[in-house]
Amino acid sequence: MAETKELVKTLADRHGRTRESLIPILQGVVQQERYISSEAMTEIARELDISAAKVYGTATFYSFLDTQPRGKFVIRVCRTISCAMRGKSLIIQEIEDLLKIKVGETTQNRRFTLLETNCLGWCHKGPAMLVNDEVYTELTPERVRDIINEYMNK
């Protein structure tokens, strides 16, 4: 994939080609392509001159470095206790109904992925979720419907 190759090269130019550049490069790939394909991993290994296994090892450790294909918008709903107590199940239910997918799945058109995540640090304003890097707090089923609808039109 020529595009991925180009992207990895650009990122390596920006962040450098040392071991310490690995995570910034992986993050850059996720920002652009929403996940790290095996092609991308091989390409990164070649650019940084380290083994592909090392790249794989690091990439698969971090929950935000997705190695499975994801939608353009990755929704992560906080599943930790404070948000759970404030009704995160209702939020998940609402998103599942809207997008016709379950937690862990991606819509057919590759627009949305729904995931659960651990504490997002918004316990006083739960339930909370991330859509890519954007934070949404004090969610209600109505509010989450509006937010998702907005993204559908993006």
Add this chain to the structure above:
Amino acid sequence: MPNNFLRRVDLIFDEDCNLKDVLKSTYQRSNDDIINELLESGLKGRGGAGFPTALKWKFTSEQPDADKYIVCNADEGEPGTFKDREILFKVPFKVFGGMAICAKVIGAKEGFLYLRGEYRFLLPELENQLKVFHSALNDLGINFTIKIVMGSGAYICGEESALFESMEGDRGEPRNKPPYPTVSGFRKKPTVINNVETLVYSFMIFRYGARKFKELGTADSRGSKVFSISGDTPKPGIYELELGMTVEQFVEEFGDGDTKAVQVGGASGFCVPRKKFKDTIIGFEGVPTGGSMMLFNSSRSMYNVLKNYLEFFEEESCGQCTPCRVGCQQLKLGIEAVKKGERHAVYLDQLQKLAQTMKITAKCGLGQSVANSFFSIVENFKEEMIY
């Protein structure tokens, strides 16, 4: 009834301080003088473990290496904690200022702020603030730069040695200790790693002097602390309070009148049941906390709370050492089996033994502290675990 003991403090978010003035006056002092002032203040790390900050700085300053680093740990991931986000949002210059003072003492030219991936939205503004900060340092003729490093969603990277591994491009797996970071940290060089809040307090101690800080709190827990308050409370949010209050005093102020338990210190902290509110002090002499305070009222099932914590640990365990990797899974499966009636209630005793084993044998703080919430919830709410 007025709550006389609970004292609000305004040191952290206090805007009445000038970065340049504080740095200028502090940079004129000798390193020993700075360390002594910090020692005098009694400041202990605000991330949860509570190691005296002055000693970390002192030990690192004594290392002969030419390259040393100061790292700010902003990988705030403990369930129920959100204070560092607020501090970085409101007063980032104080965090940078604290790092610059430490840099002088230990002789560091480079500093790093490791920001958790969940807080990426803070990055553009932090980068702006950093530019302002660097230009202020330039005016003062101070040779020190800070770089922000982004995390990618791993709770374990809040553990200092795992954080260094992550900064170096590896899996966030904790290292063996010793050596401690003061001897071998980032890039295996002597490193001071402090929590966001600790750095702000260090900065404020050099703004106001150790005495003002020392006047607050108790002998074991000096000063004030930022608390992140959530759960069943009419006023969730962030509050800076003087240390030394009991859980009872805390609940009087923040409870909803029906509080049955308070989880102090997040999933890795302790659950305090109502009958122990009166005698439990929030601080290093009682239950320590990195700031997380979660209140539960009588409508909550403590079984669900514990199960949520164990699911959290099971997912966030780095998997490196067996006690933690297998232990977290088995504790969760175990309480589920007891709840369903597949196991007799005495099985809980066996699970407690497992938790105790994890406390002794796990490699890092994550695995060791699972026992804290496990014991304190199972022992105090046994009926809820069984029926």
